[in-house]
Amino acid sequence: MDAATIAGLLADPARLKVVAALALGAETIEQVAAASGLPLKDVALAARRLARGGLVLRDGHALALRTEQFGVAARAAAEAAPPPEPLSDDPAQDAVLSAFVRAGRLTSIPAQRSKRLVVLDHLVRVFEPGVRYPEREVNVLLAVWHPDTAALRRYLVDEGFLTREAGVYWRSGGTVEV
Structure with missing residues (x-):
């Protein structure tokens, strides 16, 4: 059974309630029926469909969630997923960024300075060289990465990636794509 099949089985609200009740x-x-608030007929229909789909074992009135x-579907989906795009051409920097950046967000700010510098160099790229940003706009751009x-x-x-004067910031360091 694959993840798409499970998602399809759970897309129906009645089947989802049946699975939730069985899980509980x-x-x-x-x-x-008592746990889900569904009529017996709806539970029986949903259980039949879930059993045909391989997610529920059914023996008369007894049901068991498989x-x-x-887990099998999650592992198969993970194995089939393409590897993530590298965040840097440098393997050492990519290893640091992969540890701290997930789905375009910074999971945490590295405590170790050398790792923090790699992450800051990556983040500062959202700021265009030569452009001045008011603090409010800097906050908006950084909030996309981390709260x-x-x-x-x-x-x-x-660390010298940005310079600030009178509440205005501009990029003063970091790697620049040419």
Whole structure:
């Protein structure tokens, strides 16, 4: 069973409620109906479809969720997914960025200065050289990466990636794509 099949089975609200009730410990059609608030007929129809799809074992009125199918599908989907695009051409920098950047967001600000410098060099690329940014706009650009915009701003200024004067910031360091 693949992830798309599971998602298709769970796309129906009644089937989703049946799976939820089974996951929470219901073991019969009657218990699922009581836990889900669905009529017995709807539970029976949903259970039949889930059983045909391989997500539920059905023996008369007894039902059992095949929870192992979720793990199998998740592992298969992960194996089939293309590898993520490198965030840097430099393998060492890519390793650091891969550890701290997920889905275009910074998961945490590195405590180790050398790693933080790699991350800051990556973040500063959202600022165009020669453009002056008011603090509000800097916050908006940094909030896309991480909610602690004050810390990111401070690190970018302290490490020389941005310069600040009278509440206006501009890019003064970092790698520039040519």
